[in-house]
Amino acid sequence: MAKTIKSITNPKLRLEILTPQEVKKIHDATLWIIEKVGVRFPSKRALDIWAAHGAEVDHEKMVIRAKPELLEAALKTCPSAYLLAARDPQQDLPLDGNHVFVGTDGCGVEVIDIRTGLRRTSCLQDVRDISRIADATEEVAFHWVPVSAQDMSSETRGLHEIKAIWENSTKHVQTESIYNEREARAAIEMAALIAGGKDKLRQRPVLSLMQCSAPPLGHDGGSLDAALVAAEYGLPTGFMTMAANLTTGPATLAGNLAVGNAEVISGTALIQLAYPGAPVFYAAAQTASDLRTGAYTGGGPEDFLYGAATNVLSDFYNIPLSMGSFATGAKEPNWQAGIENSLSTFMASIVMSDMLLGVGFLHGSRIWSFAEMMMDCEIFSIIHKTMQGIIVDDETLALDTIAAVGPGGNFLSQKHTLKHMRELFLPQFMDRRPFNEWEIKKDDARDWALAKARNILDTHHPDPLEEKIPIEMAKIISTLEN
């Protein structure tokens, strides 16, 4: 089931959200911030790297200030395109600027249980189940750790999580839940088992690491160290800013973009200074904080604009983008979830963001819903179809057929219709039934989406790992537990 992966490619739709002059202005503002205000790098290793390359380092405050020339030279060594490898090479994902791939979102703390429908704390079995379902869908191209395996020791949780995904899916794994050097090194050992050695892993990175920055203008020490380890072994790594208007960023959108950009770009430059040419990506999920509570909103017009603007920035630096879309703030799969997830994903897709994160969550990436996961997949399919635009040529103008039908009549029995009808979008979860048919059960998308997820879980059997690999992985994990 679902060996093929659906991605948006060769789109016909376009959007100019920022002019080249505006991008340059944001870039200049970013360089000014990094040179004059500085960025916090609370890692000895990171500070040493900056110092060795001539940046001004305040060791006490752990803040670096770097000249624009240093930044720009470092960014030049970023590869512009590379591959996210999968256990199954047919499912490799080229990050080449001409594909939009969707992942599962992460990393939540609660799950709406697929059987009971009750909300509860997430555990390792949820990671297995979600991965298995994602493996079967053509919309999900790669995995994040969807929810936190809170029944596992916090010391090795991140390793149990990626093992669970590999055991249940042949697709690429990008973890956002490993943020210290120790776990990162173990994760590389585990990934090497799948790739067949560390050299092969460099050629076929079946794992990538995403790290969150600590806005405003800061990084997390453990995350920096983990990212440096990933880069050392050629695993793609990226820094994600979640700078939010009002709280961790200015109230204005341009200022918030500049703050986030300074975090991502400085982190990216650090990786390039340490390992020139290491595969890196830009990651972002900026939002606006709620005016009343200050909380993360995960939706709204600001998110939609960030979704489109950020890829323009990552294109300017010529690196792939992992963009936060979906992730509605709604508490259940409803009107708000539909609007937020559709518009955020559309705006991030129309500019060809390379990776979109991701399907499955409610309440701002905190509560996993299997129904939402399936409906998010459908949202992506709708956008995928929309992005193809309208093809205008002799065949699609269909003049012969139009002439054959003439005024009046209909097109139902035309050969041309038979030939092209399957190009029309056929929804899985939209209710197009007659009213009285609906009236019998009054069921809707949420019911059908959940039923589909349950059915996949009951029937889909992912290609297993070679028998010895999970055993070896468990050994690696246990060495960290003793």
Added chain:
Amino acid sequence: MNEELFQKMAQSVLDGDSDAAIALAKQAIEAGIDPLEAITQGYVNGVNQVGQSFASGEAFLPELVMAGEAMKAAVSTLEPEMQKRGVKRTMLGKVVLATVEGDIHEIGKSLVGTMLSASGFQVYDLGVDVPASKIIAKVQEVDADIVGLSALLTTTMVKQREVIIELDKLGLRRKVKVMVGGAPVTRDWVQKIEADGTSEDAIGAVGVAKSLVGAA
């Protein structure tokens, strides 16, 4: 005459103007005005008015925070005068706040601190990445009524439980109420670690803290 000054004090808080709040506090000291009166009849009215505008949906979080900061600036300017006169503000309670060990995320915790302090709590904010031992030492040192523990990661959230266990070992658990917060904190977690309260936002935290010290 004092009335006019008190009104200006309230207005400085309403405007979130810390500089004006400090200048007015100095003026009050020079004029020999009772610092406690300056607080209760002046600045506190400003805080209350912002609170009301917030409740009715006219004011927003940044205005609350700025008002809280102006209030704090005024109080610390008046502090030496209060000591000189041997008077003390009646506080609702003492709160020790910290982001737990291994975690550097502090915006939510700092916001809670500002709101609690503006609402009449004495707040001791220990900052981020604070080990349990340091938190406990502060709790003992200031004889805290409440300890507030923040975490953003599920892997650091476990430290909230560690602090509770330590408090228990020292026989302090019944005396000190524990509030926990942060994005991964759920009601299940609060029950599991037997914390006394939680809130998803800073405004709600004030209500929880008040009820924990019997002031609600």
